[in-house]
Amino acid sequence: MTRTPLLPATIFLLAGWLSCAHAQDPSAAAGPTAPDRGAVPLDHLPALRGGYFPLVDEASGRSHHVYVRLPEGYEAAPERHWPVVVLLDGDSLFPLLAPTHLFLTYDEGLPEAIVVGIAYGSFDPAINRRNHDFTAAGTDTASDQGGAEAFHRFLAGRLLPAVESRYRADPARRVLLGQSRAGYFVLWSALHDPDLFWGRIASNPAPAPAREQLYRNPASHRRDDLGVVVASGARDTAARVAHAREWAATWSARSDAPWQVELSVLPDGTHAASIGEVYRRAMLWLFDEARTEAVRAPVP
Template sequence: MTNRLLATLLTLILTTGLSACDNHHLSGPAGKQDQQVPLDFLPALKGDYFRLDSNTVGRSYHIYVRYPGGYRDNPEQQYPVIYLLDGDSMFPILAANHLFLHYDDKIPEAIVVGIAYGAFDPAINMRDIDFSTPAKDRERSGGVALFHQFLERELLPAVESRYRADPQRRILYGQSRGGFMVLYSAFNHPDLFWGRIAGNPSFLPDMEQFFATPAPSTRDDLVLAISSGSADRFQARGERARQWYDYWKEKGDAPWEIHFNTIEGGTHAADSPATYRFGLRQLFSDEIETARRAAERASSASTQH
């Protein structure tokens, strides 16, 4: 009886101790159960976060920021800023991948900003409203103008006041409905972003607006890159994208330099890194070539010694 009692007590002590250790690990030094593990422990995503309550849209957004490599060590340097729509999913994928694009492709480091809703639940995630013009056949739509005002009047000033952002080299990335938002921005506010990247963009509702005359532009260095996946389950989107590209290529008077790419075997969403890579290669082609030549000279010099 005594041995059984001792065994039971020992089991309880061990169980309680392990549980306490586990709770301490999850809650952090302060012992708070709601303590969150910061992204600082993921170096490819090291940066910042802030919540932005929009007076324009009347909703809140979660803003995630990835610092460029060496950001702290170069206090005088300004960086391009890449704004990712659908930051809930795109930020952890593309912001981390930027590290390898810098290593392998010589794409310059950049500040990467994810604009997130905080959930995929439609009660919280309003992308169908934010990334569309009004449509009678859709339950929710028509908030793109207000969302763009949020970008211009609230988010961009907040980012550029907090971080060493180069306002002349802003880049906007969007996928699917986010691609619609990118096209809307290009046509209605061409000068706001230097570069725009749209992956498998939706052209509906109101595709005709993207064949109309864009708003006047004062810049001559604007770039718009679009990609479509050949295996996109929405085949009509690829056909519309090619039709749109052919129209503006023949017309020849767009305010942006347009680049188009078909990702062979690419699907609707899984190839977003390929779209991101394609777009940045077009935008930074000069810097990439300069970096490659410098690397070749350095390699040649090292082999001669």
């Protein structure tokens, strides 16, 4: 079949129509590399592969986003239960520390674990209520703070049961990690309910407000294998450095401490950017078999 060539005028009009259509299409103007604004599947990032589910705090009515990274070999060992690490401020710490745990398994022999990040979904203070959730009620607590007890009830009554009903998590090997204001909450939780978490990591914990809550008498406990790591970056503020040292020293000396206390000082550490090294040191200390065997050994 013979094709009729386009007339020059037709070619000119067609080119003009295409250029106008391109100019009116925002996605075309951005080019082929324009980012996809839809949901991004984490299954294509194997170091973060696991699951996700939203979870509503029925007391506050607020929604949280729960991200889960499953251990390598999880599917191949259907009878096995795994330690579970809960990361506060999961908005930023989950994508950092979930792969870090995998690398520590490769390089340091750290036992694999289910890593859970609980996220607000935004850094906007109207949505991200960490300032409220991670501070206890005290003499100097502001009106927009003091929600630690309610958030703790949410962790114990909603988050942990939700995770442990969906995944093969070992309730005897729970770890809670928080940084800065969330580090304060970790220490407060250790006194409020010692047995809820086997291990706790408080990275550069905030010293105030409600500082007095961190030195009150601890609640009763049944376990004797609990551990708390307080990490302090030497390049953090003088107030936070002093607070970490004082808290660790005080509770290391108190006979009513429900847990072993480890102070981990990072000579070149900063407030936030050293979290990977904090995680490495703290997790290796918590899972050190010599530590757990020592605390379980009978006193002669």
